[in-house]
Amino acid sequence: MKLVLDAEQEDLRSAVRRLLADRSSPATVREVMASERGDDPGLWKSLADLGLLGLVVPEDFGGAGAGHVERAVVLEELGRAVTPTPFFASAVLATDALLALDDDAARAELLPALAGGEKVATVAVAEGGGPWDRTGGATTATERDGGWRLDGTKTPVLAGMVADVVLVLAGTPDGPGWFAVDAAADGLTRTALTGLDPTRRFARLAFAATPARRLVSADPGAALDLVADLAAVALAAEQVGVMQRALELTVDYAKVRVQFGRPIGSYQAVKHGLADVYSAWEHSLSVLRHAAWTADHDRAGLPLAAALARTYIGPACFEAGNAMVQYHGGIGYTWEHDAHLYYKRAKSAQLLFGPPSAHRARLADRLGI
């Protein structure tokens, strides 16, 4: 078990941090989040050029052949900068799904395009705010005229408006199945959702006899579990980045903001609250490093490590966002200050894959309780 990064991984972090300082500054984030598209195609190309979109993709499919520890480093930085980007949808969810399934043709066709940034993909599993349903939910797939058609509604779908390809879990007569749907397919209606977090975009996807390509999978449910566990690791990384930056900015402010003749950070009420956020970040970082290492080196241990990450880090990250707003006082709950971006990103991350109680129940399952 390795919980510290090596020099090469630290170099990767520096490179991503430099890129985001340049291309995803607070001012740019504001511009992008107010745009209709909600992300920055120029940044997307830069991420592709640096090989960051295909970090976990094998070299045979145009990727970097690196691992989840490396991808976690990138996601920490994207979280720090609260960058609006379809990275999580495409380079995490959809990429992991293609790798978890057993469809060589789809891999060969799609993975190089995703790694190269020519296409954006996403995964559509959720049907409402609860945890992912392993059966495919109420969305059904039927075989007609030698092809498959989908009927049903998936929501919320991350990056659903900008995705070129959607990987859908749907029920078939012989159990759940995975399907690839072209965003321009007939019978697909995409509706942009209004969101709590302006740096993360979602859509509702309605399928009405929508033509779909069935993806080969020996065990679609197991593939879903793997995608969900790897998503938990990736999200943990984003959350750790959010926490770290929220803490840094708040500590900086507490050192310079003077009230009653002293910097507010000298008051124990504030100091102790920030110490708690720091402690939660140190713990979260350790949980993340373990989960990411497990994703690369101990797949048998991944379900437990991933469930731990969801249970521990979700509330810890939101508490950091909350503390950021609170200790900034009046300026902290203005639109103009960035505190609300961290607060909202933390909350959307915590609830993205269902309620916290479902995360704890999943952890209890995996502990054999």
Next chain:
Amino acid sequence: MTVVDEKGSGEYRSRVREWLGAHVPPPTAGLPPAEVLRIAKEYQAALFEAGFAGITWPKEVGGQGLGPAEQQVFSEEAADYDLPTYPLTIGMGMCGPTLVDLGTPEQKQRYLPKLLRGDEVWCQLFSEPGAGSDVASLQSRAERTDDGWVLNGQKVWTTNAQWADFGAVLARTDPDQVKHAGITMFIVDMHAPGVTVRPLRDMSGKSPFNEVYFDDVHLPADGAISPVIGEVGRGWQAAVTMLGHERVSIGASRPSRSNSLGFDAVLALARREGATADPANRERLAELYAHERALQLLNARMRQETQAGRPPGARGSVAKLAGALQLRRAIAVVGELAGADVVAWDPDDALSADVAQGINSAPASSIAGGTNEVQHNIIGERILGLPKEPQVDRDIPFRQLKVGTQGGAR
């Protein structure tokens, strides 16, 4: 379920593993104190003979002259056992390493080999009734005489003083200086006339510590071996050195296997109570596990960083604080699972008795070795760099302060 950390292999590790397997005696908890002390000394002597005592201490004082990596290997392997070394922990973890840093060659030769062999037991005498979190406000005083010093005062919460041969004591040597400046650290012979040790009983009913009285205790300075550790008037700096070793010593240790408020024990209680089918209890148990495992992983990460040359320093406070808070969390869960079964139980119900003992022992963890509030300050000030509270007593001679039983001029 049991979580096993990966330990790796290596020649040193297998030697340690083999030796521990052959030499660690059964747990000594519950034995009469004299037995506990005898077994500790015997074990330490065997450890010394085998070349595993003072792993990071220099060879010239009887240590092994190895690095933190070997120390860590030993700690990891030893975590599988309840070692019998409790009476020796203060000497090995705090007083000894401080003498290595600050002692004169004569002091090192006199004290360290006997400490390493388990021949002599040490205690540390810092806290006083009026000087808890604010140790620098201590009132014990040492005054010069023709042939040394004479020590007067009262110390409290002194772990292991009941079997100590020597103590490292902080005393004020110049009350006209500001409070941090006029302090000196001394070696005191705990068998000298005028030393009185009385056990203090804590709220769990055990007596893990003592109060110690010094009445005109003579600290001889006439021979070659000085009683002063470091320099006269620089006792505070010596104390900081010692507390740094304490942090390392706590950081290197792992929670005992027999933690009655640990996840494994609480899960066993839940199963006995038939409480694991309830969804709310399952979530409570999951959350308890999450916090315990996160702390284990933090400790593991800090150990790996230590090996990579980045010791945790003040970050040890994060683990210390989290460990104390975890006990409070566990107490809340235990109450939900067992209700009145941990309030009253049959005399032969060992599980309930252990858990209740855990409930009554837990508050000590939030106070001893630095309160949760002090740990928060350390994290806030030394890690995050937040400004200190204004210190009203900083520039005033000690004699004029209101501390303990001293009224003060202001």
